[in-house]
Amino acid sequence: MRLLLISNSTNAGEAYLDYPKKELGDFFKGIDEVMFVPYAAVTFTYDAYLEKVQARFSELGIRVRSVHREANPALAIMSAKGIVVGGGNTFRLAQMMQREGLVEAIRLRVTDEGIPYAGWSAGSNMACPTIGTTNDMPIIEPATFHAAGLIPFQINPHYLDAHPQGHAGETREQRIEEYITVNTNVYVAGLREGCMLRLEGDRLSLIGPRPMRIFRWGELPREVNPGDDLGFLLQQPLEG
Template sequence: MKLLLISNSTMPGEAYLDYPKNEIKKFLGEKPVTAVFIPYAAVTFSFDEYCEKVESRFAEIGHHVVGIHTFADPVKAIQQAEAIVVGGGNTWQLVRMLRENKLLNPIREKAFNDTPYIGWSAGSNVACPTLRTTNDMPIVDPLGFECAGLIPFQINPHYLDANPEGHGGETREQRIQEFIEVNPRCYVAGLREGTMFKLENDQLELIGERPCRIFKKGQEPVELKAGDDFSFLLK
């Protein structure tokens, strides 16, 4: 498989998709690619607006996207896609629409046959076995928690080490500790903003300057950085 799973789209003070754009370009290669873009995680703005925003950045690096909502047959669009790109937004809404359009299995089949897959935030969540480590409010019934299962571990995108000042609720780490308590065999990777996982040639690597925090029941959380061995997450 060829996966690029990005924690977030935008860093403070930067343009949309600016920090990951060069990694996206390297991942897709020099030959122009037109990817099928899935904008289903958008809730407060239109799919067309989302596609235009992503297309402007992809065009800058010599690639293009076309929205899956513009195809009469979305399953066929995935089956014929050169690459698949899944944008961030609300993961619950995204999974609901992927199910309604019967796209989870076609995405899985294409990815396991080496079609490049790029996702950020919610788009990274749906590459996991389930959506249960998303940060998003469950605004709709997703019709099931299972996702594409392109990787065997869970990602928590936008991972934060502490709550905002003055907030007395649980930290992100406490929420993940709850998850691993009832899912003891599953690893969770706290993927901090400005970082991403790349899976290629059966090698999983972290890209970015910030470390990733790894959780597993019965083990102390560990911090791993770019260049460290992440192969245990694929077993």
């Protein structure tokens, strides 16, 4: 299986999708066309989203098609050479992907046929077993919280250590501690901005300038670094 799961499209103050461009180019080397899923867009059009993504992928020599322009989105996934799922609102993305039958189609192509899957933010959430570690507002109710389950652990994208001063709401770490209290058998990986996870077969690598924070029920949170062995994240959890 081949995955590139990116925390965020864009670092603050940088151009859209700029920082992960080199890794995207390396990941999709030899592939001249990918199928894009723009459904996480809420406050801008799918056409506008496609245009932004195509602009960056053009620099990599890759043509971007989008499922929203296909008569049958699930069928378009079935013939894709590569799959790209963009960020935005995870609940909207899940609801639309479920409605259009994309979750099953993507799972089949990626797990059985080795078609490469790249996602960022909500697109990384959709690669997890569930959408339960998204940061997004639940603006619409999906049919289920189950996502594509391409990996056996949860990613929290945009993982954040800071907390607005004087604010009484939960920190990100507290939110994830709530998650593992209710979901005791699964790892959560706090993927900081500017970072990504790349899976090639059974080898999982952290790429980026920051460590990743690992949470699991009954264990103290800990940091892992690029180069560390992340094989423990790929073990199927026991039923919990």
